Amino acid sequence: MADKTNSGGHLAAVRTPEDIEGERRFNAIIAADSRIEPRDWMPEAYRKSLTRQMSQHAHSEIIGMQPEANWITRAPSLKRKAILMAKVQDEAGHGLYLYSATETLGTDRDTLNDQLLTGRAKYSSIFNYPARTWADMGAIGWLVDGAAIANQVPLCRASYGPYGRAMVRVCKEESFHQRQGFEILLELSRGTDSQRKMAQDAINRFYEPALMMFGPSDQDSPNSQQSMAWNIKRFSNDDLRQRFVGMIVEQVKVLGLSLPDPDLRYDEESGQWLHKELDWDEFKRVVSGGGPCNAQRLARRREAHEDGAWVREAAAAFARKQQDEQNRQDQTAEVA
Numbered sequence: 516m517a518d519k520t521n522s523g524g525h526l527a528a529v530r531t532p533e534d535i536e537g538e539r540r541f542n543a544i545i546a547a548d549s550r551i552e553p554r555d556w557m558p559e560a561y562r563k564s565l566t567r568q569m570s571q572h573a574h575s576e577i578i579g580m581q582p583e584a585n586w587i588t589r590a591p592s593l594k595r596k597a598i599l600m601a602k603v604q605d606e607a608g609h610g611l612y613l614y615s616a617t618e619t620l621g622t623d624r625d626t627l628n629d630q631l632l633t634g635r636a637k638y639s640s641i642f643n644y645p646a647r648t649w650a651d652m653g654a655i656g657w658l659v660d661g662a663a664i665a666n667q668v669p670l671c672r673a674s675y676g677p678y679g680r681a682m683v684r685v686c687k688e689e690s691f692h693q694r695q696g697f698e699i700l701l702e703l704s705r706g707t708d709s710q711r712k713m714a715q716d717a718i719n720r721f722y723e724p725a726l727m728m729f730g731p732s733d734q735d736s737p738n739s740q741q742s743m744a745w746n747i748k749r750f751s752n753d754d755l756r757q758r759f760v761g762m763i764v765e766q767v768k769v770l771g772l773s774l775p776d777p778d779l780r781y782d783e784e785s786g787q788w789l790h791k792e793l794d795w796d797e798f799k800r801v802v803s804g805g806g807p808c809n810a811q812r813l814a815r816r817r818e819a820h821e822d823g824a825w826v827r828e829a830a831a832a833f834a835r836k837q838q839d840e841q842n843r844q845d846q847t848a849e850v851a
């Protein structure tokens with residue numbers, strides 16, 4: 516889109532023939548439920564909203580490593596330790612994958628990272644709660660990864676190609692994560708009284724925060740409508756939350772444990788499980804920085820970023836060396 520100064524001295528956007536054709540093509544792709552690729556024309560608002568959602572998602576994966584990483588050294592067996600380490604590494608991979616996908620929209624990684632480190636970017640509220648016991652590793656896997664899957668499976672069909680494709684791979688790994696979490700809880704639920712209590716206590720603490728991962732209720736969700744019109748989101752926040760509750764209500768029976776929800780009931784008319792009203796004041800507090808671990812999570816991330824400075828410098832020096840070598844070979848080839 517070209518800018519032109521109008522008679523009042525203000526900048527007015529002038530639509531070029533390329534913009535008009537680009538918009539026509541964009542609308543046709545969305546209407547056909549097909550995919551937009553990085554080099555395609557897209558409205559600035561689409562680019563901005565995707566950059567917002569995808570970068571928040573990437574940040575969540577990276578910050579989300581912390582609650583579980585804290586338990587790697589305290590895992591109860593070598594097998595559990597190896598599994599947990601693999602899971603945390605997977606989350607790192609998801610973050611990097613998502614940052615790369617976000618970069619295809621035109622914002623570079625340093626800028627995205629800066630937004631996170633300066634506290635300007637959001638990441639999922641769930642990671643601002645502490646992981647107090649080993650059973651929390653079970654509850655995080657079962658409920659947090661479970662909610663992530665319920666939310667992300669529809670995103671595999673997101674209209675932006677790099678995001679949808681990233682989600683396919685991410686969801687496969689999250690399924691393994693959810694199962695390992697469920698299995699931790701299953702083993703604890705079949706253990707001693709105190710192990711059962713520990714499992715129930717973890718579910719009690721993570722149930723409501725996990726439901727909040729789906730975002731505010733539909734009437735308070737400013738982005739949903741447009742995002743669904745663009746085929747980025749396929750279902751509303753409340754629909755997905757409802758669907759998730761329907762899944763875990765069955766699974767918790769296998770554990771012989773319960774969900775801490777006195778209002779939970781099956782509604783014959785809608786065929787859905789209805790849950791209690793969530794504490795949206797708490798949600799707002801946690802999203803705006805006032806959760807139990809927000810300060811700690813960001814401080815740790817900044818520290819890790821500073822600790823990694825030498826790796827970035829070494830990688831940049833290596834890349835320069837490779838480039839110099841390539842230039843030298845090109846010059847030699849030209850002379851010959």
Ligand SMILES: CC(C)(COP(=O)(O)OP(=O)(O)OC[C@H]1O[C@@H](n2cnc3c(N)ncnc32)[C@H](O)[C@@H]1OP(=O)(O)O)[C@@H](O)C(=O)NCCC(=O)NCCSC(=O)Cc1ccccc1
Nearest residue numbers: 572575576579638639640663727728729730736737738739
């Ligand atoms: C559903 C939603 C999160 C929000 O819907 P939208 O249509 O985008 O927004 P909406 O208008 O409804 O909300 C208004 C404002 O509130 C923000 N907000 C809402 N909810 C939250 C929240 N819970 N926490 C913090 N902020 C929240 C929202 O961004 C918006 O802010 P903005 O207007 O930008 O200032 C969507 O972005 C999405 O599907 N994202 C992709 C999935 C994803 O990010 N998954 C990450 C977790 S899974 C994982 O990491 C795996 C893992 C497991 C275990 C261990 C380690 C890793």
